[in-house]
Amino acid sequence: xxxxxxxxxxxxxxxxSGAEAREQxxxxxxxxxxxxxxxxxxxxxxxxxxxxxxxDESDSRVAEATTARKLDIDLPGSKREYLxxxxxxxxxxxxxxxxxxxxxxxxxxxIGGYVTKDGHVVRWGKxxxxxxxxxxxxxxxxxxxQLGIGTxxxxxxxxxxxxxxxxxxxxxxxLFVSNDYSIKALMGPMMARKGEHIYEGMEKxxxxxxxxxxxxxxxxxxxxGAVLYHCSAGQDRTGVATALLYDMLGVDxxxxxxxxxxxxxxxRPYWEMPRxxxxxxPDNPIAQHYARSYPEKGAKAEPLYTPGxxxxxxxxxxYLDAAYGGSAGYMKQVLGFTDADLARLRSVMxxxxx
Numbered sequence: 001x002x003x004x005x006x007x008x009x010x011x012x013x014x015x016x017s018g019a020e021a022r023e024q025x026x027x028x029x030x031x032x033x034x035x036x037x038x039x040x041x042x043x044x045x046x047x048x049x050x051x052x053x054x055x056d057e058s059d060s061r062v063a064e065a066t067t068a069r070k071l072d073i074d075l076p077g078s079k080r081e082y083l084x085x086x087x088x089x090x091x092x093x094x095x096x097x098x099x100x101x102x103x104x105x106x107x108x109x110x111i112g113g114y115v116t117k118d119g120h121v122v123r124w125g126k127x128x129x130x131x132x133x134x135x136x137x138x139x140x141x142x143x144x145x146q147l148g149i150g151t152x153x154x155x156x157x158x159x160x161x162x163x164x165x166x167x168x169x170x171x172x173x174x175l176f177v178s179n180d181y182s183i184k185a186l187m188g189p190m191m192a193r194k195g196e197h198i199y200e201g202m203e204k205x206x207x208x209x210x211x212x213x214x215x216x217x218x219x220x221x222x223x224x225g226a227v228l229y230h231c232s233a234g235q236d237r238t239g240v241a242t243a244l245l246y247d248m249l250g251v252d253x254x255x256x257x258x259x260x261x262x263x264x265x266x267x268r269p270y271w272e273m274p275r276x277x278x279x280x281x282p283d284n285p286i287a288q289h290y291a292r293s294y295p296e297k298g299a300k301a302e303p304l305y306t307p308g309x310x311x312x313x314x315x316x317x318x319y320l321d322a323a324y325g326g327s328a329g330y331m332k333q334v335l336g337f338t339d340a341d342l343a344r345l346r347s348v349m350x351x352x353x354x
Contacts, residue, residue: 024115025095027083035075035097037083042067045085049075051146053094053124055084077101078139080146082124091354096124099266102140106131106268107234111242114259116250120350127217127227127349129242131234131267132156134164134274144168150225151175151216155209155237157183159286163276168228175224177216179208183286186237195307199240199316203330210241211335214345217245221348232272235263235304236312243313244320247327248342249349253317260304260313267301 025039037047047063048055062073065088075081080100085093100108108131112124128147136144152169154161158180169176185205190198203210216227231237239260246256278291304312324330331337 025083025085025093027095027097029077029097029101030072032077032101033074035073037071037073037095039069039085042069044088047071047073048084048086049073050082050084051080053082053084055086055092059084078143080143087354093354094121094124100128100143102133102143103137104135104268104271105133105140106272107238107263107266108133109262109266111245114246114251114255115353116350117252118250119353120250120346121353122246122249122251123349123351125226126220127229127245129234129238130228130230131238132160132164132230132232132272133168135271141168141171145172147228148226149174149228150220151177151227153209153213153216153227153229154178155206155213155229155231155241157181157186157286159183159284160232162284163281163287163290164232164273174228175216177212179212181205197315197319198306198312199236200319202237202240203244203320203334206237206240207334209237210244211337213241214245214331214335214337214341218341218344218348221344233263233267233269233301235260235267235301239263239304239313240316243317244327244330245345245349247317248331249346257311257313261311264301264303269295269299269301270297 024041025037028036028038030036044065044067045063046061046065048059048061050059063071073083083095085095096110096113098109098113102108107129109129110124111127111129112122114122116122125148128149149168149172152166152174154166154176156178160183161178166176168174186202189201213227213229216224220227229238229241243256243260246259247253273290273294275294276287276291278287281287306312306315320326320330324333328342331342
């Protein structure tokens with residue numbers, strides 16, 4: 001049985017009403033060659049397959065004036081393509097698989113597709129998030145080649161990068177951006193809190209990383225290419241970075257929280273770290289940690305909740321609101337962004353919903 005959290009490669013466009021959002025169109029991978037498009041209305045639409053998010057003469061029409069709510073569409077997993085739905089009134093919507101169907105990747109997804117409270121939609125193909133990707137196959141890399149990545153922002157510490165350096169930036173000829181810090185500065189406070197309020201202070205420790213990330217996304221609007229950003233698991237540092245961005249853009253928090261918790265099912269810990277000899281890194285604490293606890297192939301991630309049952313991100317949002325008045329306030333007060341900077345981020349990342 002397929003569910004929204006069981007590895008289905010689903011997502012797409014949400015329609016927002018007040019503080020809630022619902023899926024309006026989903027694109028779910030059925031097998032290596034087909035996807036299912038499902039929508040919640042039956043208005044006639046013509047559907048096109050496109051290598052980008054713009055409708056033009058190079059696109060392939062797969063359905064003409066269809067009123068079907070569900071359609072099986074031929075789309076090999078080896079191709080990154082978008083589905084463009086054009087209504088009889090000329091309105092255009094874009095949908096895509098959120099999760100990249102990688103053989104040996106972990107938590108690699110497009111952050112586009114969510115609708116904001118004021119009726120805009122986060123653009124597809126502008127920014128991708130992931131965990132570390134040291135073991136991608138040639139087929140995986142060929143799919144990544146199609147994403148147009150111009151910048152890789154690595155949120156990891158010096159120690160993590162030492163034993164598991166990035167390679168996608170070299171392959172893609174992309175700009176590599178990272179800011180140095182020790183894993184001890186991150187893990188010490190997190191461990192001391194015993195599973196509660198673990199993200200408090202991360203927004204200051206990683207301010208250089210987050211500032212660099214958002215500035216690179218702003219630069220994407222000048223033709224710099226898509227941005228890929230990641231940490232080791234793609235759930236904590238990357239999850240906070242994504243949540244801050246969505247919140248500033250106006251995505252409702254219910255949707256942000258649901259997206260954050262997708263990491264529990266989408267992570268594949270076995271593929272996040274290469275095997276190595278810890279003796280080669282005697283002074284690297286994270287190397288010693290990983291060497292003692294290599295995950296099995298079928299290992300699952302731990303749910304992102306406190307011992308008391310609260311979402312880590314929900315706790316962080318409460319702290320963020322009290323400390324800064326929200327994500328926009330944080331970006332101004334800590335990252336030093338201006339209103340013009342935030343307007344630029346919105347311009348790059350948002351489009352009208354139709």
